[in-house]
Amino acid sequence: MRRSRNVKIVATLGPASSDFEVIRALHQAGADVFRLNMSHGTHEDIRSKYEQVRRVEDELNSPIAVLADLQGPKLRVGTFKDGEEQLSAGAQFRFDLDAVAGDSSRVNIPHPEILSALTPGARLLVNDGKIRLRVIECADDYANCEVTAGGTISNRKGVNVPDVVLPLAALSDKDREDLEFVCDLGVDWLALSFVQRPEDVDEARRLAAGRAAILSKIEKPAAVECFDDILEVSDGIMVARGDLGVEMPVHAVPPIQKRLVRKCRAAAKPVIVATQMLESMIESPMPTRAEVSDVATAIYEGTDAIMLSAESAAGSYPVEAVQTMDNVATEVELDPNYFQIIAASRTVKGDTIAHGIVAAAREIAETTDIKAICCFSQSGTTALLTSRERPSVPIMVLTPERRTARRLALSWGCNCNLTESLKRFKLAVVNAANAAQEVGFAKKGEQIVVTAGVPFNVPGSTNILRVAPCDERLIYSTDPE
Numbered sequence: 001m002r003r004s005r006n007v008k009i010v011a012t013l014g015p016a017s018s019d020f021e022v023i024r025a026l027h028q029a030g031a032d033v034f035r036l037n038m039s040h041g042t043h044e045d046i047r048s049k050y051e052q053v054r055r056v057e058d059e060l061n062s063p064i065a066v067l068a069d070l071q072g073p074k075l076r077v078g079t080f081k082d083g084e085e086q087l088s089a090g091a092q093f094r095f096d097l098d099a100v101a102g103d104s105s106r107v108n109i110p111h112p113e114i115l116s117a118l119t120p121g122a123r124l125l126v127n128d129g130k131i132r133l134r135v136i137e138c139a140d141d142y143a144n145c146e147v148t149a150g151g152t153i154s155n156r157k158g159v160n161v162p163d164v165v166l167p168l169a170a171l172s173d174k175d176r177e178d179l180e181f182v183c184d185l186g187v188d189w190l191a192l193s194f195v196q197r198p199e200d201v202d203e204a205r206r207l208a209a210g211r212a213a214i215l216s217k218i219e220k221p222a223a224v225e226c227f228d229d230i231l232e233v234s235d236g237i238m239v240a241r242g243d244l245g246v247e248m249p250v251h252a253v254p255p256i257q258k259r260l261v262r263k264c265r266a267a268a269k270p271v272i273v274a275t276q277m278l279e280s281m282i283e284s285p286m287p288t289r290a291e292v293s294d295v296a297t298a299i300y301e302g303t304d305a306i307m308l309s310a311e312s313a314a315g316s317y318p319v320e321a322v323q324t325m326d327n328v329a330t331e332v333e334l335d336p337n338y339f340q341i342i343a344a345s346r347t348v349k350g351d352t353i354a355h356g357i358v359a360a361a362r363e364i365a366e367t368t369d370i371k372a373i374c375c376f377s378q379s380g381t382t383a384l385l386t387s388r389e390r391p392s393v394p395i396m397v398l399t400p401e402r403r404t405a406r407r408l409a410l411s412w413g414c415n416c417n418l419t420e421s422l423k424r425f426k427l428a429v430v431n432a433a434n435a436a437q438e439v440g441f442a443k444k445g446e447q448i449v450v451t452a453g454v455p456f457n458v459p460g461s462t463n464i465l466r467v468a469p470c471d472e473r474l475i476y477s478t479d480p481e
């Protein structure tokens with residue numbers, strides 16, 4: 001399915017978008033990737049949504065990526081005798097390991113690893129940062145705190161600890177079970193929550209064993225500090241601005257987002273900007289102007305994808321939310337300034353033949369009358385390098401691997417088409433010219449750039465570039481030489 005924009009849209013599935021007709025409408029409205037939130041629903045619920053997505057893919061003959069978002073370890077306070085208590089600024093409050101129900105002076109925190117990692121002066125944030133406390137005194141079994149921002153604290157509210165690296169694995173027992181389930185199901189991407197260091201990615205990669213690509217969610221200050229190392233071991237990144245905005249000053253998040261997006265582009269790894277992008281559309285058919293500007297800013301920065309969470313999962317207007325994102329993305333990319341901004345932020349990196357080929361393809365396409373860049377890619381590496389260039393002409397990816405086509409649905413500008421395995425470059429040119437006309441990227445007599453690796457079907461071997469016309473001789477040629 002040809003899109004009128006390059007940036008991709010990720011839509012979360014949930015109660016408002018769990019049946020075939022709605023999922024089909026979401027994809028037709030612009031959703032390129034569907035996110036399965038493993039924090040909600042049973043395995044059978046997840047299986048049902050996954051199968052509906054694949055039905056849509058088969059019916060529309062359009063590769064769709066499925067991203068399973070693992071819950072990660074959830075840190076929560078215990079329970080209160082009366083269900084909730086009111087904490088006032090300046091008051092003293094204690095967290096401890098005592099399982100007795102809490103009151104206005106203390107509560108259980110069933111995570112000894114938190115208490116053992118705390119130091120005086122460290123902050124604890126409860127209920128998405130609405131309640132803030134500072135540690136005065138602590139030991140392995142308690143932490144006496146001062147309330148710096150008060151409010152109502154209630155049963156099992158989430159806890160954030162931004163100032164220390166917690167000795168927790170990024171995968172809980174639930175995550176390991178979920179990971180095995182969704183990998184067997186056939187998802188294309190695994191989103192890993194609570195990443196603090198590159199080692200957190202290792203276990204997920206080992207368990208996935210190549211069945212799914214690993215996407216690290218950046219939502220902790222520690223992850224921002226060692227981002228380069230995390231990026232190196234990840235296949236993709238999600239800038240999860242929700243928890244990031246809780247654990248860090250909100251005014252620090254925009255420059256962090258811009259910096260991380262640029263680093264991902266330089267590394268040729270897809271990046272998603274997520275959380276509260278069209279939050280008001282959970283209940284309203286129209287977004288706020290600030291939300292539209294927020295979405296547009298991420299697109300101008302060159303992000304690969306923008307994501308909807310509750311807007312499409314539980315909102316009253318899931319299809320409208322996707323359509324709004326599609327409209328904003330299309331309008332931004334029609335702005336003459338868009339590709340000027342993208343070009344100005346392009347990072348020259350790489351010293352391989354493949355890097356040179358894709359850079360030359362973009363240069364030729366943008367300085368002559370070329371209608372599309374068509375790249376043959378077995379593993380997706382060439383497509384990712386071409387996507388990194390952010391060319392102003394369409395990118396067509398031809399691959400014999402359905403798994404590759406699905407994964408690339410997350411990457412900027414990649415329009416994927418399945419093709420048979422080829423042994424001759426001339427047949428690759430024929431197929432590329434044919435596909436460009438069928439999809440509508442080029443007309444008879446117009447030219448395209450074709451890149452490929454010879455010998456074929458060897459991942460990462462891109463070494464040839466040709467400018468080819470779309471003409472009848474090519475379209476109907478069966479000459480294998």
